[in-house]
Amino acid sequence: DSGVTQTPKHLITATGQRVTLRCSPRSGDLSVYWYQQSLDQGLQFLIHYYNGEERAKGNILERFSAQQFPDLHSELNLSSLELGDSALYFCASEKQGRSGANVLTFGAGSRLTVL
Amino acid sequence: AQSVAQPEDQVNVAEGNPLTVKCTYSVSGNPYLFWYVQYPNRGLQFLLKYITGDNLVKGSYGFEAEFNKSQTSFHLKKPSALVSDSALYFCAVRDPAQTGANNLFFGTGTRLTVIP
Numbered sequence: 001d002s003g004v005t006q007t008p009k010h011l012i013t014a015t016g017q018r019v020t021l022r023c024s025p026r027s028g029d030l031s032v033y034w035y036q037q038s039l040d041q042g043l044q045f046l047i048h049y050y051n052g053e054e055r056a057k058g059n060i061l062e063r064f065s066a067q068q069f070p071d072l073h074s075e076l077n078l079s080s081l082e083l084g085d086s087a088l089y090f091c092a093s094e095k096q097g098r099s100g101a102n103v104l105t106f107g108a109g110s111r112l113t114v115l
Numbered sequence: 116a117q118s119v120a121q122p123e124d125q126v127n128v129a130e131g132n133p134l135t136v137k138c139t140y141s142v143s144g145n146p147y148l149f150w151y152v153q154y155p156n157r158g159l160q161f162l163l164k165y166i167t168g169d170n171l172v173k174g175s176y177g178f179e180a181e182f183n184k185s186q187t188s189f190h191l192k193k194p195s196a197l198v199s200d201s202a203l204y205f206c207a208v209r210d211p212a213q214t215g216a217n218n219l220f221f222g223t224g225t226r227l228t229v230i231p
Contacts (some may be wrong), residue, residue, distance in 0.1 A: 042205070
């Protein structure tokens with residue numbers, strides 16, 4: 001157990017639907033990152049939050065949004081789902097922001113299947 | 116622009132032989148370099164990192180990596196491969212001097228298969 005909790009582990013839904021993925025960072029970590037991994041491919045950076053504020057945005061579609069709450073957990077909302085959104089979505093946390101040499105701790109991921 | 120490259124999608128090695136997984140990077144300043152490993156249906160796990168100091172970094176599970184500034188490389192190595200080392204390996208680079216945008220970049224991953 002890495003200390004980063006992601007729910008749900010698996011999710012199957014239909015095109016056009018909306019889902020919410022949840023991430024609880026490791027205790028004491030202020031930063032949360034979201035990544036998308038499709039079919040054993042590399043990691044696509046989506047978005048980074050630090051202590052409730054958005055810090056950086058990557059290749060995140062307009063249909064996707066995220067937020068980090070005061071208790072530091074984060075949610076990634078995916079709407080108007082398409083077949084191509086099927087992927088593993090990872091959350092990772094770290095203690096500080098981007099300037100440190102800290103290691104990211106990854107959750108086990110949420111596997112989304114869009115039918 | 117900051118980037119990291121893993122030139123090999125797939126590396127096959129016989130059990131007991133040494134293994135190398137290659138990584139090259141491009142940053143404007145002094146990089147922080149990381150290796151992560153991903154086992155099937157799992158999240159990425161940290162293996163080792165280079166921040167400063169000794170160019171040879173030792174990490175988990177007997178892995179090590181050598182920082183080569185002139186060649187801008189950070190290759191992952193292990194003297195004797197195990198079947199259990201079979202996994203997807205990611206190199207990552209961070210430029211701590213870069214602000215205002217994402218400054219942590221992952222390579223595309225290299226699948227290591229250790230053949231019994």
